[in-house]
Amino acid sequence: AQSVTQLDSQVPVFEEAPVELRCNYSSSVSVYLFWYVQYPNQGLQLLLKYLSGSTLVESINGFEAEFNKSQTSFHLRKPSVHISDTAEYFCAVSDVSGANNLFFGTGTRLTVIP
Amino acid sequence: DAGITQSPRHKVTETGTPVTLRCHQTENHRYMYWYRQDPGHGLRLIHYSYGVKDTDKGEVSDGYSVSRSKTEDFLLTLESATSSQTSVYFCAISERAGQGSEQYFGPGTRLTVT
Numbered sequence: 001a002q003s004v005t006q007l008d009s010q011v012p013v014f015e016e017a018p019v020e021l022r023c024n025y026s027s028s029v030s031v032y033l034f035w036y037v038q039y040p041n042q043g044l045q046l047l048l049k050y051l052s053g054s055t056l057v058e059s060i061n062g063f064e065a066e067f068n069k070s071q072t073s074f075h076l077r078k079p080s081v082h083i084s085d086t087a088e089y090f091c092a093v094s095d096v097s098g099a100n101n102l103f104f105g106t107g108t109r110l111t112v113i114p
Numbered sequence: 115d116a117g118i119t120q121s122p123r124h125k126v127t128e129t130g131t132p133v134t135l136r137c138h139q140t141e142n143h144r145y146m147y148w149y150r151q152d153p154g155h156g157l158r159l160i161h162y163s164y165g166v167k168d169t170d171k172g173e174v175s176d177g178y179s180v181s182r183s184k185t186e187d188f189l190l191t192l193e194s195a196t197s198s199q200t201s202v203y204f205c206a207i208s209e210r211a212g213q214g215s216e217q218y219f220g221p222g223t224r225l226t227v228t
Binding site for chain 1: 118145147154155156157158159162172173204206208210211212213214215216217219220221222
């Protein structure tokens with residue numbers, strides 16, 4: 001079975017400051033890794049994912065995440081946040097050989113302060 | 115946006131009553147999922163379907179049943195609702211399993227059991 005830990009439930013940060021949202025996972029098998037974002041009163045949207053290859057993956061809106069196998073981490077970063085980045089962010093894993101079932105972390109609420 | 119609708123969007127019901135939530139997709143995706151979202155727990159998989167009439171249990175399936183008689187519809191039933199089933203329920207769809215295939219989420223149904 002897989003599990004995901006997001007230690008920070010809330011992260012306040014000032015506009016244009018950098019941010020890192022932490023994600024650690026546990027699994028006995030190889031996994032795919034995902035970051036989903038949930039804006040207020042909406043469903044989840046995929047932000048980025050790691051399947052294989054380069055350990056650094058990027059999204060179209062400036063976020064990036066780095067897969068670190070030795071530390072079993074997949075932290076999400078952005079060098080300069082905007083007000084519009086205020087949302088809840090979920091890290092998730094799925095078994096590479098499974099039915100695509102996602103195991104989610106408990107989420108991190110990012111609040112960007114003007 | 116993926117064509118996923120959920121109905122109803124909001125529902126208040128009494129303990130002991132049956133409740134059915136509907137997920138409808140227009141993408142012809144094979145895989146469909148039901149999750150519940152609770153503070154401090156993130157999203158947890160209830161049931162999923164890998165084809166018409168093919169379903170399986172997820173992490174928190176007790177007290178829930180599902181049915182899928184058509185590709186486009188996936189129903190979640192609470193046979194006798196309890197207060198612990200007060201939650202926000204999300205449906206998701208996926209074109210295929212494995213290979214890190216993206217799941218697309220519906221807008222959610224907020225269910226309150228009094």
